[in-house]
Amino acid sequence: MARITLRQLLDHAAEHDYGVPAFNINNMEQALAIMAAANEVDAPVIIQASRGARSYANDVMLKHMMDAVTEIYPHIPVCVHLDHGNEPSTCMTAIQAGFTSVMMDGSLKADGKTPGDWDYNVGVTKKVVEMAHLGGISVEGELGVLGSLETGMGDKEDGHGAEGKLSHDQLLTNPDEAVKFVAETKVDALAIAMGTSHGAYKFTRKPDGNILAMHVLEEIHRKLPNTHLVMHGSSSVPQDLQDIINKFGGQMKPTWGVPVEEIQRGIKHGVRKINIDTDNRMAMTGQIRKVLTENPGEFDPRKYLKPAMDAMTKLCKQRLQEFNTAGQASKIKRVFTLAEMAKRYASGELDPKFGASRQAAE
Numbered sequence: 001m002a003r004i005t006l007r008q009l010l011d012h013a014a015e016h017d018y019g020v021p022a023f024n025i026n027n028m029e030q031a032l033a034i035m036a037a038a039n040e041v042d043a044p045v046i047i048q049a050s051r052g053a054r055s056y057a058n059d060v061m062l063k064h065m066m067d068a069v070t071e072i073y074p075h076i077p078v079c080v081h082l083d084h085g086n087e088p089s090t091c092m093t094a095i096q097a098g099f100t101s102v103m104m105d106g107s108l109k110a111d112g113k114t115p116g117d118w119d120y121n122v123g124v125t126k127k128v129v130e131m132a133h134l135g136g137i138s139v140e141g142e143l144g145v146l147g148s149l150e151t152g153m154g155d156k157e158d159g160h161g162a163e164g165k166l167s168h169d170q171l172l173t174n175p176d177e178a179v180k181f182v183a184e185t186k187v188d189a190l191a192i193a194m195g196t197s198h199g200a201y202k203f204t205r206k207p208d209g210n211i212l213a214m215h216v217l218e219e220i221h222r223k224l225p226n227t228h229l230v231m232h233g234s235s236s237v238p239q240d241l242q243d244i245i246n247k248f249g250g251q252m253k254p255t256w257g258v259p260v261e262e263i264q265r266g267i268k269h270g271v272r273k274i275n276i277d278t279d280n281r282m283a284m285t286g287q288i289r290k291v292l293t294e295n296p297g298e299f300d301p302r303k304y305l306k307p308a309m310d311a312m313t314k315l316c317k318q319r320l321q322e323f324n325t326a327g328q329a330s331k332i333k334r335v336f337t338l339a340e341m342a343k344r345y346a347s348g349e350l351d352p353k354f355g356a357s358r359q360a361a362e
């Protein structure tokens, strides 16, 4: 199957009430692991690469790996998405490399550290939307800055994240502003800030509503019932994966991620794309540590990369089942070409819709 755009995939997910995990990749093993999971459960997937992944793997490698996975699994719709584009040029070069969707993250300035103000965010996001939609490519925007409601700190762990202390106003997306942002930029999907952050150290305890603001998400969905919402920093950081890493020489401090049941609750309130990187990093690292600890004489990378891939496939498969993505691939009968998507944008058919909330109407 051809690569699918984020917009077509999330429209399908909204129509059929499911969520789609967006898994990050940097290498062949991660791409193959995700696809094996999608294939086993008949699920469409979003494979995303960050700026870091693009410089690690090279755009040409990524492009051909994505061609390869769609050739190996022709029946699985794959959306290839740029994670956290920091400026319009990063988005445009991703499109040239074959991505069918880009994130313009204007919540931070191009340095990936300084919070951008309203005019900056709307300006860069709108610019990317105008250009991308001409070519049928989808765009995710972000309003609000990702970071911890416990500490007020942005998440710098992955190199992309706000520096210094942030106020609650910055750390929680304002629902009225979200409506204005979608109207002004015409993004296809909106990432919101609600207390999640990147990396393993999200919460110091099992999160409740004070530190994982599900009520903010629900309020945004009430005001924007037709907008696809995106949860970043949505790894669950499972205890068993922490345990394997620590049992075999790792030193992860106790920590909590986003519980799967909270994500499932989010899916009932408009969340359609769920970003997961850390869980897969941990799944792979746990197995690599295990194999090398138990077999100190081993030096064939396949001996630890194969179990690492299997552990990642298991994690991906679990999330595809938990988010009800499983079983949906074969329901997508036809993928719109980029030229068809471009025409749909030009006709106004895909403009944001601001209707009454589903719940209010019920």
Ligand SMILES: O=C(CO)COP(=O)(O)O
Residues within 6 Å of the ligand: 024, 083, 084, 197, 198, 199, 200, 231, 232, 233, 234, 235, 236, 275, 276, 277, 278, 279
């Ligand atoms: O949001 C992410 C990528 O954009 C990944 O989040 P995690 O670090 O929780 O996996």
Ligand SMILES: O=C[C@H](O)COP(=O)(O)O
Residues within 6 Å of the ligand: 024, 050, 051, 052, 053, 083, 084, 158, 159, 160, 198, 199, 277, 278
């Ligand atoms: O945005 C966060 C993702 O986990 C990607 O991280 P990265 O920038 O280290 O590749």
Ligand SMILES: [Zn+2]
Residues within 6 Å of the ligand: 084, 105, 107, 108, 142, 145, 146
């Ligand atoms: Zn961001």
Ligand SMILES: [Zn+2]
Residues within 6 Å of the ligand: 084, 198, 232, 233, 275
């Ligand atoms: Zn993210």
